[in-house]
Amino acid sequence: MERGKLVVVSGFSGTGKGTIIKQLIERYGYSLSISATTRAPREGEVDGREYYFKSTEEFLSLVDYNGLIEWTKYVDNYYGTPRKFVEEELAQGKTVILEIEVKGASNIKAQYPDAVLIFVTTKDIATLRERLEKRGTETAEVINKRISRAADEAELMDNYDYIIVNDDLEDCIDAVHSVIISDDYKTENSLDFVKKIQGELAEYK
Amino acid sequence: MERGKLVVVSGFSGTGKGTIIKQLIERYGYSLSISATTRAPREGEVDGREYYFKSTEEFLSLVDYNGLIEWTKYVDNYYGTPRKFVEEELAQGKTVILEIEVKGASNIKAQYPDAVLIFVTTKDIATLRERLEKRGTETAEVINKRISRAADEAELMDNYDYIIVNDDLEDCIDAVHSVIISDDYKTENSLDFVKKIQGELAEYK
Numbered sequence: 278m279e280r281g282k283l284v285v286v287s288g289f290s291g292t293g294k295g296t297i298i299k300q301l302i303e304r305y306g307y308s309l310s311i312s313a314t315t316r317a318p319r320e321g322e323v324d325g326r327e328y329y330f331k332s333t334e335e336f337l338s339l340v341d342y343n344g345l346i347e348w349t350k351y352v353d354n355y356y357g358t359p360r361k362f363v364e365e366e367l368a369q370g371k372t373v374i375l376e377i378e379v380k381g382a383s384n385i386k387a388q389y390p391d392a393v394l395i396f397v398t399t400k401d402i403a404t405l406r407e408r409l410e411k412r413g414t415e416t417a418e419v420i421n422k423r424i425s426r427a428a429d430e431a432e433l434m435d436n437y438d439y440i441i442v443n444d445d446l447e448d449c450i451d452a453v454h455s456v457i458i459s460d461d462y463k464t465e466n467s468l469d470f471v472k473k474i475q476g477e478l479a480e481y482k
Numbered sequence: 483m484e485r486g487k488l489v490v491v492s493g494f495s496g497t498g499k500g501t502i503i504k505q506l507i508e509r510y511g512y513s514l515s516i517s518a519t520t521r522a523p524r525e526g527e528v529d530g531r532e533y534y535f536k537s538t539e540e541f542l543s544l545v546d547y548n549g550l551i552e553w554t555k556y557v558d559n560y561y562g563t564p565r566k567f568v569e570e571e572l573a574q575g576k577t578v579i580l581e582i583e584v585k586g587a588s589n590i591k592a593q594y595p596d597a598v599l600i601f602v603t604t605k606d607i608a609t610l611r612e613r614l615e616k617r618g619t620e621t622a623e624v625i626n627k628r629i630s631r632a633a634d635e636a637e638l639m640d641n642y643d644y645i646i647v648n649d650d651l652e653d654c655i656d657a658v659h660s661v662i663i664s665d666d667y668k669t670e671n672s673l674d675f676v677k678k679i680q681g682e683l684a685e686y687k
Contacts, residue, residue, distance in 0.1 A: 402682040428683035440672040455660035477607040478633035
């Protein structure tokens with residue numbers, strides 16, 4: 278069976294990438310990789326749905342046993358991508374989506390050069406701020422922190438294969454889906470097939 | 483206004499690329515470039531719809547005046563792509579589809595490096611032969627000639643950006659459409675936008 282494809286989706290906080298990913302999974306049956314974290318569950322969060330919630334000891338043991346593809350510490354908590362699920366899904370030919378921050382994305386690309394890296398953004402930063410403010414759940418200070426974090430993340434935007442603006446949600450979902458599909462058809466990913474066809478035609482030359 | 487995109491579609495005779503292109507134009511409003519030719523119109527063909535039918539003198543005058551983006555002689559007839567239509571449509575931001583053979587496609591890429599080159603093929607050559615035979619309009623000799631031509635064309639398949647197998651027509655139309663859309667989102671085609679976003683965020687660093 279042909280190996281599946283790893284798709285990394287990153288984007289500034291507030292770009293709506295969570296909604297986009299949720300829709301892609303519902304509509305097209307992609308697999309979602311769930312991160313492990315040491316941060317405490319928020320209200321309504323379920324272990325194994327939003328995150329695998331781990332103690333610091335458990336998390337560091339995963340790190341020791343090479344059980345994470347990538348991991349990072351953010352503020353006081355660890356976050357990481359469990360290797361087992363990703364590898365099993367890829368082996369079954371599935372497309373696996375990882376929602377991950379920019380440094381993790383670079384680590385993924387180093388280990389999985391065929392991964393498709395997609396960065397989702399608003400069309401400008403005024404729109405980003407507007408969306409963060411509209412949520413109404415965060416203080417001005419938190420919003421400024423998120424935008425300041427976006428400034429750091431933007432430095433690594435050109436590491437991504439695709440940049441997609443989330444202006445209209447449906448268009449954005451279509452765009453991400455198109456990008457995932459089209460990757461299969463790149464000539465560089467079809468060289469064995471090209472050779473096969475050329476071989477079949479050799480006798481007619 | 484942003485300049486449009488040139489899409490070149492090639493493929494072996496019998497792969498169904500004509501049908502695919504027709505559907506793309508109907509569904510998504512792409513522009514179709516009509517070739518000029520010196521070959522005589524077949525029954526039912528209309529000047530300006532299938533081809534612009536030209537005398538040899540008219541055709542060679544177009545060549546002299548740089549009125550064709552590319553041209554070629556095949557058997558005893560000339561074929562070429564009029565420059566004016568393509569340039570006008572691109573200037574209006576439209577996506578223009580050219581159906582063209584493999585050598586013409588290389589010429590296009592040399593002049594329009596941003597052109598998206600798509601090669602449509604059957605999944606194998608047995609299927610290609612089957613489709614040509616099913617048409618029932620061609621003699622065994624003509625079919626063999628077409629396959630022998632496919633053997634030459636296959637040599638240049640890896641010049642294309644994308645290789646798409648036409649196994650299921652709907653899937654194939656979706657694939658070609660996805661490839662055209664996704665090209666817009668390539669980071670290499672979004673570098674100005676990335677700079678703009680990085681600029682807007684610079685004050686938050």
